[in-house]
Amino acid sequence: MALDSKVPQGPIKDKWTDYKNHIDLVNPANKRNIDVIVVGTGLAGGSACATLAELGYNVKAFAYQDSPRRAHSIAAQGGINAAKNYQGDGDSTYRLFYDTVKGGDYRSREANVYRLAEVSANIIDQCVAQGVPFARDYGGLLDNRSFGGVLVSRTFYAKGQTGQQLLLGAYSAMNRQIARGKIEMFNRHEMLDVVIVDGKARGIIARNLITGEIERHSAHAVVIGSGGYGNVYFLSTNAMGSNATAAWKIHKKGAYFANPCYTQIHPTCIPRSGDYQSKLTLMSESLRNDGRIWVPKNMEDVLAIREGKKKPTDLSEDERDYYLERRYPAFGNLVPRDVASRAAKERCDAGYGVNATGEAVYLDFASAITRYGTEQAKIQNITNPSDAKIYELGQKIVEAKYGNLFQMYEKIVDQNPYETPMMIYPAVHYTMGGVWVDYNLMTTIPGCYCIGEANFSDHGANRLGASALMQGLADGYFVLPYTIGDYLADDIRTGKISTDLPEFEAAEKEVTDRIDFFINNNGTKSVDYFHKKLGKVMWDKVGMSRNETGLKEAMAEIKAIREEFWKDVKVPGSKDEMNPELEKAGRVADFLELGELFAKDALMRAESCGGHFREESAEEDGPQKGEAKRDDENFAYVAAWEYKGEPADAVLHKEELEFNDIELKQRSYK
Amino acid sequence: MNLTLKIWRQKDTSSKGQMVDYKVTEISEHMSFLEMMDVLNEQLVNSGEEPVAFDHDCREGICGMCSMYINGEAHGPDRGITTCQLHMRMFNDGDTITIEPFRAAAFPVIKDLVVDRTSFDRIQHAGGYISVNTSGNTQDANAIPISKHAADEAMDAATCIGCGACVATCKNSSAMLFVGAKVSQYALLPQGQVEAADRVQNMVAQMDLEGFGNCTNTGACEVECPKGISLDNIARMNRELMKASI
Numbered sequence: 001m002a003l004d005s006k007v008p009q010g011p012i013k014d015k016w017t018d019y020k021n022h023i024d025l026v027n028p029a030n031k032r033n034i035d036v037i038v039v040g041t042g043l044a045g046g047s048a049c050a051t052l053a054e055l056g057y058n059v060k061a062f063a064y065q066d067s068p069r070r071a072h073s074i075a076a077q078g079g080i081n082a083a084k085n086y087q088g089d090g091d092s093t094y095r096l097f098y099d100t101v102k103g104g105d106y107r108s109r110e111a112n113v114y115r116l117a118e119v120s121a122n123i124i125d126q127c128v129a130q131g132v133p134f135a136r137d138y139g140g141l142l143d144n145r146s147f148g149g150v151l152v153s154r155t156f157y158a159k160g161q162t163g164q165q166l167l168l169g170a171y172s173a174m175n176r177q178i179a180r181g182k183i184e185m186f187n188r189h190e191m192l193d194v195v196i197v198d199g200k201a202r203g204i205i206a207r208n209l210i211t212g213e214i215e216r217h218s219a220h221a222v223v224i225g226s227g228g229y230g231n232v233y234f235l236s237t238n239a240m241g242s243n244a245t246a247a248w249k250i251h252k253k254g255a256y257f258a259n260p261c262y263t264q265i266h267p268t269c270i271p272r273s274g275d276y277q278s279k280l281t282l283m284s285e286s287l288r289n290d291g292r293i294w295v296p297k298n299m300e301d302v303l304a305i306r307e308g309k310k311k312p313t314d315l316s317e318d319e320r321d322y323y324l325e326r327r328y329p330a331f332g333n334l335v336p337r338d339v340a341s342r343a344a345k346e347r348c349d350a351g352y353g354v355n356a357t358g359e360a361v362y363l364d365f366a367s368a369i370t371r372y373g374t375e376q377a378k379i380q381n382i383t384n385p386s387d388a389k390i391y392e393l394g395q396k397i398v399e400a401k402y403g404n405l406f407q408m409y410e411k412i413v414d415q416n417p418y419e420t421p422m423m424i425y426p427a428v429h430y431t432m433g434g435v436w437v438d439y440n441l442m443t444t445i446p447g448c449y450c451i452g453e454a455n456f457s458d459h460g461a462n463r464l465g466a467s468a469l470m471q472g473l474a475d476g477y478f479v480l481p482y483t484i485g486d487y488l489a490d491d492i493r494t495g496k497i498s499t500d501l502p503e504f505e506a507a508e509k510e511v512t513d514r515i516d517f518f519i520n521n522n523g524t525k526s527v528d529y530f531h532k533k534l535g536k537v538m539w540d541k542v543g544m545s546r547n548e549t550g551l552k553e554a555m556a557e558i559k560a561i562r563e564e565f566w567k568d569v570k571v572p573g574s575k576d577e578m579n580p581e582l583e584k585a586g587r588v589a590d591f592l593e594l595g596e597l598f599a600k601d602a603l604m605r606a607e608s609c610g611g612h613f614r615e616e617s618a619e620e621d622g623p624q625k626g627e628a629k630r631d632d633e634n635f636a637y638v639a640a641w642e643y644k645g646e647p648a649d650a651v652l653h654k655e656e657l658e659f660n661d662i663e664l665k666q667r668s669y670k
Numbered sequence: 671m672n673l674t675l676k677i678w679r680q681k682d683t684s685s686k687g688q689m690v691d692y693k694v695t696e697i698s699e700h701m702s703f704l705e706m707m708d709v710l711n712e713q714l715v716n717s718g719e720e721p722v723a724f725d726h727d728c729r730e731g732i733c734g735m736c737s738m739y740i741n742g743e744a745h746g747p748d749r750g751i752t753t754c755q756l757h758m759r760m761f762n763d764g765d766t767i768t769i770e771p772f773r774a775a776a777f778p779v780i781k782d783l784v785v786d787r788t789s790f791d792r793i794q795h796a797g798g799y800i801s802v803n804t805s806g807n808t809q810d811a812n813a814i815p816i817s818k819h820a821a822d823e824a825m826d827a828a829t830c831i832g833c834g835a836c837v838a839t840c841k842n843s844s845a846m847l848f849v850g851a852k853v854s855q856y857a858l859l860p861q862g863q864v865e866a867a868d869r870v871q872n873m874v875a876q877m878d879l880e881g882f883g884n885c886t887n888t889g890a891c892e893v894e895c896p897k898g899i900s901l902d903n904i905a906r907m908n909r910e911l912m913k914a915s916i
Contacts, residue, residue, distance in 0.1 A: 047804065050804050051804045051805075054803050054804060054805075065727060065735060066786070066787060066788065067790070067791050067832065069791075069832055070727055070728075070733040070734060070735050072727070072728060072733070074728065074733050075730055075732050075733065086812060119806070123806075124811045125806065125809065125810055126805075127811075128808075128814075129800070129808040129809070130800055130804075130861070131824075131856050131859050131861045133821050133822075133824040133828050133855065133859065134811075134821070135825075136815075136816055136818045136821040137818060138818050140816050140817050140818065140821075142811055142812055158825055159825060159829075161829060164829070165825075165828060168828065172794070172798055172800070173804055175791070175794045175798055175799050176799040176801060178795050179795040185791075187791075210780055210781075237730075239727040239729070239733065240726060240727055240729055241727050273700045274698055274701070276701050276705050276709060277705065278702070278704065278705050278708055278729060279729045279730075281729075281730045282730070407750065408731060408755070411731075411750075411751055411755045412702075412755070412757070414757070414759060477804045526715045526716060528708075528712060570715065572714075572715055572718065572721065573720045577681070578682075578723055578780060578781045580721070581721060
């Protein structure tokens with residue numbers, strides 16, 4: 001099947017408006033006869049549920065957690081971008097569009113990104129109206145901060161808990177519709193397959209995670225908003241339950257999976273401390289507004305610090321290497337995430353890592369505390385303030401901005417980051433790749449949509465900070481409600497879809513068979529054993545830098561782990577009860593397939609772009625020496641994979657990317 | 671360190687539960703409490719026993735899913751944290767740790783340490799929102815200035831993660847801190863004024879219906895709240911309720 005992105009004709013700034021003016025609408029009386037299933041209740045799924053229900057559709061929403069409020073969007077910290085230009089610093093829709101395409105290393109679809117930038121301002125209006133308590137300045141107007149990869153301040157925030165506040169906003173909009181009966185909420189349910197009738201997505205098979213009951217649910221369209229697949233690495237900043245199962249199931253039933261190798265390794269996470277570690281914790285990118293990243297210049301100091309003979313605060317300015325400021329003077333500590341992560345890896349690989357594992361760099365707030373303290377002393381008319389006074393005043397400001405993050409750090413690491421610099425190291429955080437969708441956010445299965453992090457569309461090969469929240473809410477509140485209506489307009493006479501159809505029976509049998517297999521397998525190794533093994537291969541060979549040999553090995557190794565898993569996995573308990581091990585088994589089984597496709601995609605893409613760094617493709621000389629080298633001639637396309645059984649047999653379909661409004665250039669942050 | 675764990679095991683809502691003893695060895699002080707539970711569960715799986723079911727997800731203190739009652743305290747001995755942020759350095763070698771589910775009539779046990787907190791959701795359905803459609807055709811976000819003080823206070827209230835530690839800690843199993851926080855967030859913002867009276871009345875009515883107890887101003891909830899939600903919010907809710915009834 002040829003990929004048709006269905007991008008409307010016309011100038012980029014008119015596409016979305018023209019599109020909305022010409023789609024088919026469903027009248028309010030008919031919407032009452034149409035059912036929509038939404039899987040996942042994070043920012044994308046939750047906002048879609050609320051808006052679709054307000055429009056009049058009957059929504060059935062599914063979440064594996066005990067409440068929609070717990071989706072992992074809640075953990076997003078730093079902020080949400082919007083082209084409001086409240087700061088008057090030159091921001092505009094075009095500039096947000098441009099920054100996002102450039103930040104994504106020219107591997108995203110222009111029309112989708114422009115639409116995202118266009119609706120971004122509406123999101124802020126909407127959220128304020130919902131009572132989201134964004135940070136404000138003393139005049140009562142909304143405050144902004146800066147994020148990586150841009151030269152304006154366009155990020156709106158609510159302390160270090162912006163994702164939480166936005167999700168609770170979407171949750172409140174859902175609650176209003178749940179109360180009206182327009183959303184039927186299925187908490188503690190997991191989607192285990194999609195049901196396709198006459199070529200269209202018409203329902204799902206779900207497991208009630210409390211009783212173990214397998215349920216059939218029908219609808220006229222199915223929306224997947226189940227998040228990313230970062231947990232394929234075992235260790236990531238994702239929640240423990242975050243999984244790719246919903247996305248992978250639709251892939252196996254015909255939805256193409258795009259650019260799986262585009263993964264974001266976030267530069268500022270708390271370094272790992274031991275083998276028992278279950279997850280990694282992010283320290284918001286917003287910290288790079290005020291924190292300066294460094295390692296010691298001299299190896300003697302590195303060793304002294306590791307042995308505990310010296311403290312980082314003992315080192316003078318001259319003895320420190322602020323490597324981001326050194327290498328990227330224009331953007332400094334605010335380079336995009338992929339660039340910052342690779343730079344940290346480069347220093348640590350060279351031996352300059354500052355903790356016992358050699359995998360940590362410093363994020364230092366001392367200059368910011370002094371700067372804010374001096375400013376406060378001035379404001380408060382304190383003449384000749386002592387250093388201690390300045391520090392005290394400055395610390396208050398830093399605490400007001402990032403207090404919760406500093407507290408989180410202290411609880412985990414047992415060090416006070418006001419007194420000694422934080423230690424950070426890159427960790428898997430977000431997946432730009434995902435289910436392929438067209439301009440309508442529809443997958444290659446008619447009637448099956450994919451939104452938020454689960455799809456591939458807006459961030460190209462690298463996502464800029466504070467853009468995930470923007471995309472999730474844009475898809476759910478403002479894009480999908482239009483595009484899905486155009487499709488559902490054909491369904492006004494369809495009537496209820498029966499769950500007695502043979503297609504439902506067949507899908508249910510597939511699900512039940514797999515569950516029975518796990519319960520009866522009686523192997524010798526736990527699910528986590530396999531998950532950790534997979535994660536290690538992914539991190540070592542498909543991590544921050546990749547090469548042909550490593551990727552080929554990874555494919556073979558993952559296949560071997562998968563085979564061992566199916567022979568030897570052990571799942572205790574029964575299927576008719578709450579059984580977390582059984583849930584994990586299903587998710588890891590899917591990761592074991594996805595991981596191999598991931599490596600295959602990375603192997604095929606013999607260029608470096610964004611978060612995907614191929615060692616064979618780096619600049620060899622000149623001012624950009626060592627930086628990622630893109631190959632636009634051969635790789636300016638989206639790689640969409642069609643499922644054919646074994647991941648190694650997946651078939652590649654290319655969507656060529658056209659750049660009419662932005663010139664393709666090497667991305668420079670120097 | 672080596673530890674003895676006394677853990678509440680209960681097959682399902684209708685079964686009778688009991689405390690069961692387990693031993694774990696070589697626990698690092700840098701582990702989180704839940705990582706220690708992972709070690710126990712891995713041990714149980716490998717020996718053919720059923721692992722202990724417990725709720726957890728983000729493991730960074732924000733989703734509100736984890737919910738254990740450890741040595742008689744919701745989220746354990748540390749302050750300002752959830753169970754997933756509790757670290758083993760708070761314990762000593764040889765300790766015996768008692769681990770129970772959050773207990774309240776309105777939080778029935780589902781299995782082992784997992785409880786049903788959907789009563790919190792139902793209170794939110796009763797009024798925890800502003801009735802504005804998500805069309806995006808609202809006024810500009812800066813059209814209504816909100817004082818920094820009010821915005822900050824609303825944020826402090828809104829930071830509640832809905833974990834239920836307040837209820838589990840309260841001798842009356844009262845949900846007033848949880849409800850007070852939501853009522854306060856909206857009461858402090860101009861956007862929340864239009865429906866203020868209905869909101870507080872409906873949410874309080876639902877809270878009572880769910881079987882949560884009343885507040886007797888002990889203040890234990892504030893102490894155990896991982897997000898430090900202030901008792902002021904209960905006072906504000908009472909004031910709002912009073913205002914609404916006049």
